[in-house]
Amino acid sequence: MGLVRLLKSQFVLHLLIIYVFLVSGVIVNVLQLCTLPLWLVSKRFARKVNIRLGYCIMSQMVALLEWWSATECTLYTDPESFPLYGKENAVVVLNHNFEIDFLCGWTFCERFGVLGSSKVLAKKELAFVPIIGWMWYFLEIVFCKRKWEDDRKTVAKSIQNLHDYPENFWFLLHCEGTRFTPKKHEISMQVAESKGIPKLKYHLLPRTKGFWLTVQNLRGNAAAVYDSTLNFRNNESPTLLGLMSGRKYHADLYVRRIPLDTIPEDEAECAAWLHKLYQEKDSFQEHYAQTGRFPGPIKSPSRRPWSLINWLFWSSLLLYPLFLLFVQLISSGSMLTIVSSVALCVAVSVGSRWMIGQTEIDRGSSYGNKVSVNNH
Numbered sequence: 001m002g003l004v005r006l007l008k009s010q011f012v013l014h015l016l017i018i019y020v021f022l023v024s025g026v027i028v029n030v031l032q033l034c035t036l037p038l039w040l041v042s043k044r045f046a047r048k049v050n051i052r053l054g055y056c057i058m059s060q061m062v063a064l065l066e067w068w069s070a071t072e073c074t075l076y077t078d079p080e081s082f083p084l085y086g087k088e089n090a091v092v093v094l095n096h097n098f099e100i101d102f103l104c105g106w107t108f109c110e111r112f113g114v115l116g117s118s119k120v121l122a123k124k125e126l127a128f129v130p131i132i133g134w135m136w137y138f139l140e141i142v143f144c145k146r147k148w149e150d151d152r153k154t155v156a157k158s159i160q161n162l163h164d165y166p167e168n169f170w171f172l173l174h175c176e177g178t179r180f181t182p183k184k185h186e187i188s189m190q191v192a193e194s195k196g197i198p199k200l201k202y203h204l205l206p207r208t209k210g211f212w213l214t215v216q217n218l219r220g221n222a223a224a225v226y227d228s229t230l231n232f233r234n235n236e237s238p239t240l241l242g243l244m245s246g247r248k249y250h251a252d253l254y255v256r257r258i259p260l261d262t263i264p265e266d267e268a269e270c271a272a273w274l275h276k277l278y279q280e281k282d283s284f285q286e287h288y289a290q291t292g293r294f295p296g297p298i299k300s301p302s303r304r305p306w307s308l309i310n311w312l313f314w315s316s317l318l319l320y321p322l323f324l325l326f327v328q329l330i331s332s333g334s335m336l337t338i339v340s341s342v343a344l345c346v347a348v349s350v351g352s353r354w355m356i357g358q359t360e361i362d363r364g365s366s367y368g369n370k371v372s373v374n375n376h
């Protein structure tokens, strides 16, 4: 193991990374709270400020992926669509198999300049994750309970609110509704069979209602759907803890741009369209399994320095006071102060381990573990 790799695997460095993330995150959350009066004066300006504040948090995690772990992200897409990425609003449809797929999504957002304004239809539980969830509140992220009776109105309303959004955004939809597990796959294939829909090998059966609702409410606002299929080389299952230990992965993303006005307006036709899309996505994954690459040319955007600069800024701002505090603590010689400080560190470690746990599939929800029936 090289010296750099050995250093990156050290727990004490992970604690420092988490410290910078948590403290800067709380500072940003407080600043976001301070923008509340601004919304009354100028919604446009308040949104722009929050986009930049949100960037300060999200780009730290992007920097962890791009600069700390040096994970590579390759984009397969056609050269005609490439110039449009980041220059228009779009709905992104992405498979949901990996613990860090959200972070790869953010990385592409960063490279196309839409990280701060990126949106997602997220499960309500994520709204309560400290820092990220609180930040999302100010970024107008759309939350759902994964109960259509409740979501149909709230989700539509939240998406409608984005009509006068001042910057280009990508709206991410994991139509499968939950992360892939063998059990969830088996159950969803039973649903597919009962509905006479062809089975999928690499995806869960997509939930079509949220997609239809999103597309209907973004007509005239978003120009396209980016059908995106993600995989990792060498059958790897990357994790956030792996990234933190400096482990390098290689992500491949295949993106097809589909003009939004070509998608059927009728709900049943739109659902059939989405099912067909997932059959195509499945064939791309099969192609990947056979050949180790996606079809189509490679047109990768390179990483930008901004996420690293932001990270260095927060680190230099927050690590020096921590160092001073540490020196003071040792020189105080007070056993009580030292023990309380250690207890605080342990509490913060446990809290951040819980946050990281939110990304872990093993600790995922039971949604999709059984057939759900809607009464409508």
Ligand SMILES: CC/C=C\C/C=C\C/C=C\C/C=C\C/C=C\C/C=C\CCC(=O)SCCNC(=O)CCNC(=O)[C@H](O)C(C)(C)COP(=O)(O)OP(=O)(O)OC[C@H]1O[C@@H](n2cnc3c(N)ncnc32)[C@H](O)[C@@H]1OP(=O)(O)O
Pocket (backbone or CB within 6 Å): 085, 092, 094, 102, 103, 104, 105, 106, 108, 109, 118, 119, 120, 121, 122, 123, 126, 144, 145, 146, 147, 148, 149, 151, 170, 171, 172, 173, 174, 175, 176, 177, 178, 187, 188, 191, 204, 205, 206, 207, 208, 209, 210, 211, 226, 228, 255, 368, 369, 370, 371, 372, 373, 374
């Ligand atoms: C150039 C580069 C391009 C791209 C770069 C890539 C990405 C970057 C983009 C943006 C990044 C932005 C942010 C990323 C950051 C963080 C994101 C992190 C995570 C958040 C993600 C989540 O939280 S996923 C979970 C929440 N989201 C969803 O669930 C969305 C999908 N779900 C829906 O749309 C649902 O319809 C719903 C939520 C609106 C409602 O849920 P409900 O459960 O009520 O579902 P349905 O009514 O649809 O379900 C009933 C129907 O389903 C059938 N059924 C029953 N059981 C099952 C089963 N086990 N599996 C499948 N289907 C089942 C049932 O028969 C019903 O059928 P109908 O025919 O009646 O519809």
Ligand SMILES: CCCCCCCC/C=C\CCCCCCCC(=O)OC[C@@H](O)COP(=O)(O)O
Pocket (backbone or CB within 6 Å): 017, 018, 021, 060, 061, 064, 099, 102, 123, 126, 129, 132, 174, 177, 178, 179, 352, 355, 356, 358, 359, 363, 364, 365, 366, 367
């Ligand atoms: C500089 C880096 C510092 C690292 C410190 C890390 C601390 C923060 C850690 C995590 C923040 C939480 C991010 C939440 C994003 C999780 C997205 C996700 O994948 O959610 C799962 C959801 O779709 C489906 O859930 P289920 O499969 O149904 O269950």
